[in-house]
Amino acid sequence: MSAGIKVSHIVHGxxxxxxxxxxxxxxxxxxxxxxxxxxxxxxxxxxxxxTRLFVPQSGDVGIAGIQLKDNPRHALAKxxxxxxxxxxxxDLTVRRNLKYFAALHGISGCxxxxxxxxALERLGMAERAGEKAKALNGGHRRRMEIARSLLHEPSVxxxxxxxxxxxxxxxxxxxxxxxxxxxxxxxxxLWATHLVDEIRSDDRLVVLHRGEIVADGFAGxxxxxxxxxxxxxxxxxxxxxxx
Amino acid sequence: MSGALICLVAVIQREALxxxxxxxxxxxxxxxxxxxxxxxxxxFRAALGLSIMPPYxxxxxxxxxxxxxxxGMAQLFSGMQSSLSLVYDREMGSMRLMLTSPMPRWWxxxxxxxxxxxxxxxxxxxxxxxxxxxxxxDFPWEGYFLxxxxxxxxxxxxxxxxxxxxxxxxxxxxxxxxxxxxIFPMFxxxxxxxxxxKMAEASVLLRDICAFNPFSHAVELIRFALxxxxxxxxxxxxxxxxxxxxxxxxxxYDPARGMIRKKA
Numbered sequence: 001m002s003a004g005i006k007v008s009h010i011v012h013g014x015x016x017x018x019x020x021x022x023x024x025x026x027x028x029x030x031x032x033x034x035x036x037x038x039x040x041x042x043x044x045x046x047x048x049x050x051t052r053l054f055v056p057q058s059g060d061v062g063i064a065g066i067q068l069k070d071n072p073r074h075a076l077a078k079x080x081x082x083x084x085x086x087x088x089x090x091d092l093t094v095r096r097n098l099k100y101f102a103a104l105h106g107i108s109g110c111x112x113x114x115x116x117x118x119a120l121e122r123l124g125m126a127e128r129a130g131e132k133a134k135a136l137n138g139g140h141r142r143r144m145e146i147a148r149s150l151l152h153e154p155s156v157x158x159x160x161x162x163x164x165x166x167x168x169x170x171x172x173x174x175x176x177x178x179x180x181x182x183x184x185x186x187x188x189x190l191w192a193t194h195l196v197d198e199i200r201s202d203d204r205l206v207v208l209h210r211g212e213i214v215a216d217g218f219a220g221x222x223x224x225x226x227x228x229x230x231x232x233x234x235x236x237x238x239x240x241x242x243x
Numbered sequence: 244m245s246g247a248l249i250c251l252v253a254v255i256q257r258e259a260l261x262x263x264x265x266x267x268x269x270x271x272x273x274x275x276x277x278x279x280x281x282x283x284x285x286x287f288r289a290a291l292g293l294s295i296m297p298p299y300x301x302x303x304x305x306x307x308x309x310x311x312x313x314x315g316m317a318q319l320f321s322g323m324q325s326s327l328s329l330v331y332d333r334e335m336g337s338m339r340l341m342l343t344s345p346m347p348r349w350w351x352x353x354x355x356x357x358x359x360x361x362x363x364x365x366x367x368x369x370x371x372x373x374x375x376x377x378x379x380x381d382f383p384w385e386g387y388f389l390x391x392x393x394x395x396x397x398x399x400x401x402x403x404x405x406x407x408x409x410x411x412x413x414x415x416x417x418x419x420x421x422x423x424x425x426i427f428p429m430f431x432x433x434x435x436x437x438x439x440x441k442m443a444e445a446s447v448l449l450r451d452i453c454a455f456n457p458f459s460h461a462v463e464l465i466r467f468a469l470x471x472x473x474x475x476x477x478x479x480x481x482x483x484x485x486x487x488x489x490x491x492x493x494x495x496y497d498p499a500r501g502m503i504r505k506k507a
Contacts, residue, residue: 051343054498077345085336089257091264103253104344104351106246 004188010059037208080149139170311466312435321363326405360398393468403488410495457484
């Protein structure tokens, strides 16, 4: 199977502090991969590099078979991103927010309207298109942000701790929603989190700790006969080596 | 319409909608130069004598002299306001959203710049309208048309300065420093409030600083344009400053080299 995301020997730091040290992993096309790591593990730095907020000091990233270094615009066109911070303009309507994003990808007019209508319909939120973003609750905003990130039909979706600040039921519904998207559309997903209950045993899992990968495989296999939570704590306490 | 043009129009629309939805911002932008014109200029009118100098053909009152400077001030504040909103956008994540667009990064930043410049021009014309209709300070009708390209280039220059500053400011809290070390010196050490020869009476060094300040040239460009004249020297300096600030801000936002990499 081809690689949806290929991270090769990434090294990056701030001043003398190394944030990522020789990080390499591959997420197969059409897979859900969780990037698990405690706070400060380097997840945000990795996401900044994957979204080309800045470029790595060494190593490279491939998105849907396109090297970010060689063809950044083409690679970014294949990428959908949901950031940790909400990025909706709260004073603008939901439709206006979605139209703005579509335009950033060069989509406008009837084509943009069609895509926005379809996205809102899928979420059962068509009647709320005219409401200001600040009128939506946290869960709905998150769902809208996921819908927005898919407007340009990317083949890879990155989500940086998308459930932060949401209640348990909403977290589960959003996690299920993204798993369903992977099954139904063949989307490749990289889901950064520090919450183990968002990961299913058949999900791909990459565990990042202190800028290095300490486990890479299927969640059920990495957990072994322990719970994933216990295994994660063991991996990130420094007492055990990579699985 | 090409993708790049769609993107430019969307960025301008977004800035315009944000501006309209923040009425207090518009009011503040309007009141600030009006207070200077009505209160400050009235006090100085008696104290400051102005000789005849280009582009003026006759003796003018102090209020008439400072109107172009106050147009520049509106644009200076608008440029810094846009810089502030860029830092805010970066903290909030919407800047990241924009930078993940497949459009070239320089185009995205230029679109932002054009949007903030157009907003600043609306503010200036609103100020000029009140200055003309309420205070009674008006200009030749062709001046109002010719001021537009002058305001465009001066707005782009000041917006590019704001963009450059936004790439170097780490947090929103640091913005107070911009007020103290950029806006105030740029405004006070310029020809906005006093002509160069008046400055020279106080200090030759101060006059030289004022003559070097790109904001002075922006003010002179607007001043001459309002009287239907083109000040080539000012145009040259403002264009040069715009290119330098733009190059600096593109460097600042470059993913490989710039300042942004230090603030993931």
